[in-house]
Amino acid sequence: MTTTEVLRKKSRQRKITIQVLLVIISIIAIWGAVSSAQVNLAALGITNGFGFLDRSTGWDYSFSLVERSINDPYSKTLVIGFQNTIFVGFISIFFATIFGFIIGTGRDSSHPGVKAAATVFVQTFRNIPLILQGVFLYSVLIHFPGPRQSMSFADSVFLSNRGLMLPGLNVSPSVAVALILAIASVAVLLVWRKVPLLRGLIIWIAAAISMSVIVAFVMRPEGEPLLSIPSLKGLRFNGGITVSIELVAMITAITLYGSAYIAEVVRGGLKQVPRGLIEAGQAVGLTQGQIWHRIKMPMSLRSIIPPLGNQWIFIMKATTIGIAIGFSDMFYIVSNSITQSGQTLELIFLLMAAFLTVNFSISIFTNWLNNRLKLKAH
Amino acid sequence: MAHTQKLSPNRFHAYMASFSKRAFGTPSAAVLSIVIFGALGYWTWLAVDWAIFRAVWSAENVAHCTEEAGACWSVIDARHRLILFGLYPYEEHWRSTFACLSIIATVIISCFPATWTAKRLTSLWVAGFAAYYLLMEGSLLGLAQVTTDGWGGLSLTLFLFASVVLLGMPMGLGLALMRRSEMPVVRSFAVIVIDTIRSLPLLTTLFTAAVVVPILLPSWLEGDKIWRVIIAFSLFFGCYQAEVFRGGFQAIPKGQFEAGKALGIGYWKIMARIILPQVFRHALPSTINMVVVTFKETAIVIIIGFFDVLASAKAAFGTGEWAPHYMEVYVFVGAIYWTFIFSLGQYGEYLKGRMALSTH
Numbered sequence: 241m242t243t244t245e246v247l248r249k250k251s252r253q254r255k256i257t258i259q260v261l262l263v264i265i266s267i268i269a270i271w272g273a274v275s276s277a278q279v280n281l282a283a284l285g286i287t288n289g290f291g292f293l294d295r296s297t298g299w300d301y302s303f304s305l306v307e308r309s310i311n312d313p314y315s316k317t318l319v320i321g322f323q324n325t326i327f328v329g330f331i332s333i334f335f336a337t338i339f340g341f342i343i344g345t346g347r348d349s350s351h352p353g354v355k356a357a358a359t360v361f362v363q364t365f366r367n368i369p370l371i372l373q374g375v376f377l378y379s380v381l382i383h384f385p386g387p388r389q390s391m392s393f394a395d396s397v398f399l400s401n402r403g404l405m406l407p408g409l410n411v412s413p414s415v416a417v418a419l420i421l422a423i424a425s426v427a428v429l430l431v432w433r434k435v436p437l438l439r440g441l442i443i444w445i446a447a448a449i450s451m452s453v454i455v456a457f458v459m460r461p462e463g464e465p466l467l468s469i470p471s472l473k474g475l476r477f478n479g480g481i482t483v484s485i486e487l488v489a490m491i492t493a494i495t496l497y498g499s500a501y502i503a504e505v506v507r508g509g510l511k512q513v514p515r516g517l518i519e520a521g522q523a524v525g526l527t528q529g530q531i532w533h534r535i536k537m538p539m540s541l542r543s544i545i546p547p548l549g550n551q552w553i554f555i556m557k558a559t560t561i562g563i564a565i566g567f568s569d570m571f572y573i574v575s576n577s578i579t580q581s582g583q584t585l586e587l588i589f590l591l592m593a594a595f596l597t598v599n600f601s602i603s604i605f606t607n608w609l610n611n612r613l614k615l616k617a618h
Numbered sequence: 619m620a621h622t623q624k625l626s627p628n629r630f631h632a633y634m635a636s637f638s639k640r641a642f643g644t645p646s647a648a649v650l651s652i653v654i655f656g657a658l659g660y661w662t663w664l665a666v667d668w669a670i671f672r673a674v675w676s677a678e679n680v681a682h683c684t685e686e687a688g689a690c691w692s693v694i695d696a697r698h699r700l701i702l703f704g705l706y707p708y709e710e711h712w713r714s715t716f717a718c719l720s721i722i723a724t725v726i727i728s729c730f731p732a733t734w735t736a737k738r739l740t741s742l743w744v745a746g747f748a749a750y751y752l753l754m755e756g757s758l759l760g761l762a763q764v765t766t767d768g769w770g771g772l773s774l775t776l777f778l779f780a781s782v783v784l785l786g787m788p789m790g791l792g793l794a795l796m797r798r799s800e801m802p803v804v805r806s807f808a809v810i811v812i813d814t815i816r817s818l819p820l821l822t823t824l825f826t827a828a829v830v831v832p833i834l835l836p837s838w839l840e841g842d843k844i845w846r847v848i849i850a851f852s853l854f855f856g857c858y859q860a861e862v863f864r865g866g867f868q869a870i871p872k873g874q875f876e877a878g879k880a881l882g883i884g885y886w887k888i889m890a891r892i893i894l895p896q897v898f899r900h901a902l903p904s905t906i907n908m909v910v911v912t913f914k915e916t917a918i919v920i921i922i923g924f925f926d927v928l929a930s931a932k933a934a935f936g937t938g939e940w941a942p943h944y945m946e947v948y949v950f951v952g953a954i955y956w957t958f959i960f961s962l963g964q965y966g967e968y969l970k971g972r973m974a975l976s977t978h
Contacts, residue, residue: 369955
């Protein structure tokens with residue numbers, strides 16, 4: 241045998257040894273964890289398994305979209321926590337994306353005033369920890385005056401220490417959920433059909449408004465108006481939608497923080513559009529707005545979408561600050577359940593599985609979106 | 619000097635001309651400028667008026683803190699030691715002060731290009747961290763011992779930050795190397811760890827370390843809660859930093875590694891002498907970004923029960939007397955975070971710009 245062959249054989253052997261060692265160490269670590277978990281849990285008198293999901297919890301929490309009671313089993317409570325996380329996450333993603341695009345475009349503007357305002361926004365909200373912004377907003381909202389002295393806008397939106405009162409469609413919650421899903425699927429349909437950006441946006445807004453009006457017209461209770469507007473009756477508000485202060489603080493904080501980050505993503509994308517293309521647009525007499533929606537946006541969306549997807553996942557993960565201001569998101573519910581039931585391993589497993597599923601789905605959706613928006617192959 | 623040359627009269631005039639053309643060139647642009655600069659100026663005035671002109675500064679004057687007065691900084695005057703040092707023994711606060719300064723100095727010194735070699739940066743951070751630990755813990759220097767339970771406030775936040783960066787950096791490098799390995803088992807191990815940790819919220823990882831790991835470990839391996847959380851946080855940092863390093867690796871042509879191999883140089887020597895110095899250079903701006911993000915994310919430890927600067931801020935206005943002045947305390951803590959994060963972030967941007975220029 242020549243020396244190279246000897247060396248090659250040695251190197252192959254070494255590689256196999258390292259890999260076998262890694263596998264053995266992993267197995268020992270897992271086996272050690274399982275066996276000491278059995279010892280530790282037996283000492284605490286906790287039975288393993290998911291049987292506890294059928295037991296009723298016996299404690300209440302701050303927010304749910306559906307009816308809840310302290311007699312609910314753990315399974316239902318956990319599902320509600322998951323719903324809350326998804327609910328806050330999607331609303332924050334929706335608003336943060338809209339504001340992010342507006343502010344990112346502002347950062348890219350040639351107008352010094354617009355640029356300055358957008359820069360101040362980004363540098364303020366991006367450079368302070370999200371959780372600090374959340375607890376700060378929450379403290380400010382708790383110290384707001386009561387319903388009688390509430391801040392009001394146009395006598396239909398009220399902000400007080402009881403929460404934010406908004407006018408809402410006069411329909412039952414389940415109809416409202418169905419309506420929102422229908423409006424969201426119109427958006428998906430428009431992207432799937434590859435409708436141009438601005439036209440798609442106009443069609444979508446028109447569809448959303450007309451669908452809401454029609455649904456409210458058909459589904460409202462007999463003889464009541466389309467919109468239910470909150471009004472002060474004695475010490476509290478009647479009608480409309482009440483958004484609790486925990487929810488207002490959560491959504492506002494996450495939206496501001498998220499939109500500052502998305503604005504930077506959008507700015508980065510817009511900066512990558514070749515100058516020649518923009519100058520060509522100017523040369524043929526397009527206005528600033530036309531250049532934005534016909535040249536800059538279509539060109540930059542390709543580089544915006546992948547990091548935008550990461551920001552969406554980040555926002556989903558950021559909902560875990562809920563526990564700091566008493567909003568019952570998935571993490572809050574799991575953490576409470578662990579304290580109350582002691583089923584630590586099972587509950588942590590469910591929490592991780594929930595986040596992995598959601599974040600995995602978002603990245604699949606982002607990939608799909610990216611494929612749809614990609615320029616056709618040349 | 620360089621600065622004055624840059625803004626020589628001609629350049630300055632050209633800039634002003636372009637500014638006024640963009641800001642006031644058309645009627646609509648002019649209106650927009652007036653509205654926006656007016657609003658920004660007005661808000662700045664309101665903020666300055668509240669925070670400085672109408673503010674009450676000292677703790678003795680707390681009686682002047684009425685509805686009409688501006689910021690009541692008396693609360694900071696009275697409680698700043700709690701916010702900065704937590705429940706650390708009062709007479710020993712000089713130790714906390716110097717400990718915090720050693721971490722801050724470490725961060726500032728590592729911004730100078732002269733320190734940018736692996737050896738110097740490592741020894742700088744180890745020295746800064748050791749100085750912090752020896753001062754805070756005390757027993758090795760013959761001072762009164764204060765265990766980690768007694769640490770709090772800004773000094774705890776800085777401790778978490780420095781130890782996470784120090785421990786997370788080698789973890790990130792290790793994971794990045796494993797991810798590039800030719801051995802499939804090693805590679806997939808790294809991929810699974812990195813992708814899982816990155817998909818989970820940081821809070822979940824830290825909570826697992828604080829609450830779940832004691833169940834999974836035999837009691838003699840458990841260790842302190844703070845160290846478990848620091849290790850989990852470092853793992854989180856390492857997984858993100860591994861992706862930053864991966865970006866750096868991708869910028870190095872494969873030929874360099876092959877050339878090293880052809881000359882018969884071993885794997886570790888090629889890495890240490892040829893590849894890694896370049897990887898560090900390429901990854902520097904993103905690494906600074908990661909460091910900034912880590913400092914910001916340390917605020918989350920309040921949820922798993924650590925007395926960090928946010929928790930001590932809450933405690934500062936927690937007593938009845940100071941309860942109405944929560945705003946001042948949050949503004950104070952927010953300003954600390956903002957100053958640190960903003961200046962490091964701007965430095966990262968500047969480096970990115972400088973490196974983009976130097977590569978062309």
